[in-house]
Amino acid sequence: MTTQTPPVLALDVGGTKLAAGILTADDMLQQRAEVPTLAQEGSAEAILGRLIGLARDVIAAAPERPRAVGVASAGQIDPRQGDVVFATDNLPGWTGLALGRRLAEALDLPVFVENDVNAFALAEAQLGAGRGYHHQVLLAVGTGVGGGIVVDGKLYSGSMGRGGEIGHVCIVPGGRPCTCGQIGCLESYAGMRVMLPASGYPSLRALADDYLAGKSIPAVDEAAHWLGHGLAQAAHVLGPEVLLVGGSIGLLGERFLADVRLSYAVAAIKSYRNIPIVPTQLGADSGLLGAGVYARQRSGD
Ligand SMILES: [Zn+2]
Numbered sequence: 001m002t003t004q005t006p007p008v009l010a011l012d013v014g015g016t017k018l019a020a021g022i023l024t025a026d027d028m029l030q031q032r033a034e035v036p037t038l039a040q041e042g043s044a045e046a047i048l049g050r051l052i053g054l055a056r057d058v059i060a061a062a063p064e065r066p067r068a069v070g071v072a073s074a075g076q077i078d079p080r081q082g083d084v085v086f087a088t089d090n091l092p093g094w095t096g097l098a099l100g101r102r103l104a105e106a107l108d109l110p111v112f113v114e115n116d117v118n119a120f121a122l123a124e125a126q127l128g129a130g131r132g133y134h135h136q137v138l139l140a141v142g143t144g145v146g147g148g149i150v151v152d153g154k155l156y157s158g159s160m161g162r163g164g165e166i167g168h169v170c171i172v173p174g175g176r177p178c179t180c181g182q183i184g185c186l187e188s189y190a191g192m193r194v195m196l197p198a199s200g201y202p203s204l205r206a207l208a209d210d211y212l213a214g215k216s217i218p219a220v221d222e223a224a225h226w227l228g229h230g231l232a233q234a235a236h237v238l239g240p241e242v243l244l245v246g247g248s249i250g251l252l253g254e255r256f257l258a259d260v261r262l263s264y265a266v267a268a269i270k271s272y273r274n275i276p277i278v279p280t281q282l283g284a285d286s287g288l289l290g291a292g293v294y295a296r297q298r299s300g301d
Helices: 044-061 099-107 116-127 192-199 204-212 218-238 248-267 283-298
Strands: 008-013 017-023 029-036 069-073 076-078 083-086 111-115 136-141 145-151 154-156 242-246 277-279
Touching: 008 044, 008 099, 008 116, 008 283, 017 044, 017 283, 029 044, 029 283, 044 099, 069 099, 069 116, 069 283, 076 111, 083 099, 099 111, 111 116, 111 283, 116 136, 116 145, 116 154, 116 242, 116 283, 136 218, 145 218, 192 204, 192 218, 204 248, 218 242, 218 248, 242 248, 248 277
Parallel strands: 008 069, 069 111, 136 242, 242 277
Antiparallel strands: 008 017, 017 029, 076 083, 136 145, 145 154
């Protein structure tokens, strides 16, 4: 029996919950635990304290001490030091937090932090729908539209984590205003923040039930149309082997993806049209898995 390298601790920081688990050398997620973020309390120190407490509990319960910590956090992250460059009020006070350094001091372990959508992309690349491909682009479509780029099996996150913002590529010059301050972004045409109110449905679940039963919903057709266009622009810039679509939009299933593929085929240059567009596979633990994979890569695995 060969000696396996020690596992890593994975942490996922979201506006609703904080999750943790141990990612073993054979890709199992163990000692999984979570606590509510309690963002409404309005204190970054309180959130950080809960995160450190959760991490210590999981480390104490693990059969072997992890060798490193990977963190997937909402917000714009500078992955060099693990600083939070910007986060919305979903994580109050998180902007400017030296998250990586604070966790490293508290846990006495090397800590590596990435944006949660980037972690999602890395998880899918290594353990999910992107296995076997070297170059891929992921679009995470939820309230907004996030992007994650994997090149040669590693994340491309640009300087200070600023790469991969495919949701803010302008696809309609002079179009709708976006939350980022620009106009005509993909997010303003394919994100749930716009699509759901335009559809007249109170929730994505209610919309998905009717859509999957065959009902025609113009707001969904429009989102699929623009998502196909956005994916084509990403493909033209990056030339990936595969395009992944994930996030809560996955509830709309194969019918939605089929429409995205039709739109993509119109918008993409001919030689790019055979790039497959596939759904992500990993589900709710993708952030944790990505954080773990990221820690493995950064700590020299
Ligand atoms: Zn934007």
